[in-house]
Amino acid sequence: MARIVVVFDFDRTLIDGDSDRWVVTQMGLTSLFNQLRSTLPWNSLMDRMMKELHSQGKTADDIAECLGRMPLHPRVIAVIKSIHALGCDLRIISDANQFFIEKILDHHGLLGCFSQISTNPSFVDDEGRLRIFPYHDLNTPPHGCHLCPPNLCKGLVIAQIRASTTENEKTRFIYLGDGNGDFCPSLKLGEGDHVMPRKEYPLWNRLSSNATLVKAEVHDWGNGEELAKILLHLINTISTEENIKSSLSNQLDSSECKTSTHELTSIREVRGEPFRQRRALQAKESH
Ligand SMILES: [Mg+2]
Numbered sequence: 001m002a003r004i005v006v007v008f009d010f011d012r013t014l015i016d017g018d019s020d021r022w023v024v025t026q027m028g029l030t031s032l033f034n035q036l037r038s039t040l041p042w043n044s045l046m047d048r049m050m051k052e053l054h055s056q057g058k059t060a061d062d063i064a065e066c067l068g069r070m071p072l073h074p075r076v077i078a079v080i081k082s083i084h085a086l087g088c089d090l091r092i093i094s095d096a097n098q099f100f101i102e103k104i105l106d107h108h109g110l111l112g113c114f115s116q117i118s119t120n121p122s123f124v125d126d127e128g129r130l131r132i133f134p135y136h137d138l139n140t141p142p143h144g145c146h147l148c149p150p151n152l153c154k155g156l157v158i159a160q161i162r163a164s165t166t167e168n169e170k171t172r173f174i175y176l177g178d179g180n181g182d183f184c185p186s187l188k189l190g191e192g193d194h195v196m197p198r199k200e201y202p203l204w205n206r207l208s209s210n211a212t213l214v215k216a217e218v219h220d221w222g223n224g225e226e227l228a229k230i231l232l233h234l235i236n237t238i239s240t241e242e243n244i245k246s247s248l249s250n251q252l253d254s255s256e257c258k259t260s261t262h263e264l265t266s267i268r269e270v271r272g273e274p275f276r277q278r279r280a281l282q283a284k285e286s287h
Pocket residue numbers: 009010011012013177178179
């Protein structure tokens with residue numbers, strides 16, 4: 001039986017907005033942020049913003065409270081809970097940071113639905129300042145992916161998830177994202193996988209103009225309601241395909257196999273057998 005792994009990008013995908021920008025604007029850091037934007041990589045800039053908040057006497061609890069006010073679409077909350085209950089393996093790969101993501105998910109009762117969150121690590125130091133670090137240690141050799149920023153290659157994380165699959169268990173991926181950083185992981189998906197880019201955002205544009213490079217099926221969405229509807233539909237479809245596959249292999253394994261040619265044809269069609277083989281079966285059936 002296949003494992004369905006649903007991987008969410010966080011900002012502008014799982015949540016409608018951007019958690020970093022939310023904290024910057026809500027906590028009065030916009031002008032300092034704009035002033036330093038061109039001088040620091042994003043990751044270091046957010047660490048610098050947290051230093052600023054600390055120097056103003058703002059605590060990690062104040063930041064958590066601000067994150068708790070970040071809106072999340074009710075249909076997205078509901079679909080995450082349902083697909084987790086259905087047994088899907090839910091993960092997040094994000095260029096935000098651990099503290100922001102965990103506080104937002106926890107506020108909406110979703111933290112327990114995710115088996116893994118791969119993002120820039122963060123912790124509150126002895127002085128109470130929130131520190132944010134890159135996901136990939138920048139002192140080790142670079143990850144070598146020219147599509148991704150030095151601090152995080154999301155495609156590498158996808159490769160690691162795939163490598164963790166046991167021999168008898170096929171992984172079917174559904175990847176949801178919006179940004180340029182989601183292009184690399186989308187290219188790591190194979191046939192039978194699905195990618196859900198947010199309509200008219202950078203990932204959607206890049207997938208549209210590089211269609212021949214993409215092996216996964218593409219399904220676009222514009223808002224939380226569409227995201228929820230498409231995601232549920234895909235999970236139903238994959239589950240049906242996989243049930244048919246496993247019942248077929250059980251029947252073929254059984255010495256009492258009495259599958260009629262007609263049933264076999266329809267099962268093979270769902271499995272996506274080559275057209276040539278389907279024609280051969282149909283020809284056999286008509287005699
Ligand atoms: Mg994003």
